[in-house]
Amino acid sequence: DPGANAFIEEEDEDDTSSANAIPTFPKTPEQIERIRFAIKDNFLFKNLDEEQEMDVLTAMREVNIPAKDIIIQQGDAGDYFYIVERGELEVFVKKDGQSLDLAAGDSETLGKRVVVYHEGASFGELALMHNAPRAASIVSTTPCTLWALDRVSFRTILLDHTSRKRRQYEAFLAAVPILSSLKPSERAKIADVLESRTFEAGQDVIRHGDMGDEFFLIESGSAAAIKPIDGRETVVKQMGKGDYFGELALLNRQTRAATVRATEKLRVAALGEQAFTRLLGPAKDIMARTAGERYGL
Ligand code: 1OR
Structure with a gap:
């Protein structure tokens, strides 16, 4: 009975089973449309059913930050996943013994600038997906409006889908x-x-x-x-x-x-x-x- 199997698979997730831990931040229809637009091409949000999508949308909170704010610091523990609604941010990666080009925008303290994010971009998924420290630092260059999804909601709603995908591809990729x-x-x-x-x-x-x-x-x-x-x-x-x-x-x-x-x-x-x-x-x-x-x- 595949139904029974699916049930067991749902149960075996570690910290992703308590549905009532998902927060709700009420939003206007207009805000919901803006988030929908920002996530429409994002692989993490592909194949969500309607209910899962609604859970994601209500769990996201709006975060407004000024320019030059360090929103993620490399090496920290991961707490939120972010989607950019408005503004621009830079991604820096610091490695031992790397050479910096300060004229090209690298930062003495944050390392090499590797990417710039604009509207519709998302970041901060790696630490949440792999239970790893933040792999890069992210700094706003302009004032930004972000949508933030907390770690528990991210894992509960999005990773359940991801772990299914892992199992699906495991044998093929091997x-x-x-x-x-x-x-x-x-x-x-x-x-x-x-x-x-x-x-x-x-x-x-x-x-x-x-x-x-x-x-x-x-x-x-x-x-x-x-x-x-x-x-x-x-x-x-x-x-x-x-x-x-x-x-x-x-x-x-x-x-x-x-x-x-x-x-x-x-x-x-x-x-x-x-x-x-x-x-x-x-x-x-x-x-x-x-x-x-x-x-x-
Ligand atoms: P996180 O949770 O680790 C930092 O927090 C985020 O920066 C990370 O998730 C990604 O969403 C984002 N290497 C690692 N993280 C990157 C990179 C990156 N680019 C963006 N992020 N790069 C490798 C650099 C050697 C750049 C790839 C183009």
Whole structure:
């Protein structure tokens, strides 16, 4: 009985079971619309049912901060996840022995500036997801309006969905050859951010010459890599379950070197560029090293 199983799985979460710990901050319909807009493209909020989405919306509190406020300090324990409604913030990462370029905006105390966040961005999920210290510092450059979701609500409402996704991808990722050098915990982080997409035979996943910001693993089905050779579309590679594509544009910051087209019903797991850079580690190095041989470059 799958229903009974699902029930047991719901129960095995650690600190995520007390639903009545979720706070409620009443909001106007207009505020709700603004939050909806801010989260609509965010992977953490994908596939929530209506009730879960309403729980998230009511649990968020509005936080107004002035410019030059340190909202997250690297190394601290995680308390809130944030969505940017208005304003601009900078992300700094401090590592031992790093070289700083103060003229380029790095900070002597906070480290290297790695990203700038604008309206619709979100941050502070890592410490809450992985029970880890804050991995970066975040500072407002202008006055900001943020929506903050507390740790318990974040884990209760969003991670339950995430842990399901982990289980769903665990076996698949373990069997993907290019990921075999990663630890299970590293594959789990990848599972958290993968997005499944399906294509019918004949549909293109990526097109030659386009800009690329995603990497793909084939979950099922098959696809062909196609290049224009002497003005004719030519199949240069066939791919099936466990194969990957889309890495070249990300590794080399080039446009797509080939079109990849489904040759039968195809299911792929897509990984965004930031996650690709942050999570693929040694697998990325292997891809870079073997690209020449793999594509006859
Ligand atoms: P957190 O809970 O650790 C800091 O709190 C947040 O900064 C973190 O979640 C992310 O949401 C956000 N490395 C780590 N954290 C980052 C990074 C980052 N960028 C944004 N955050 N980068 C790696 C730098 C070596 C930058 C990747 C582009």
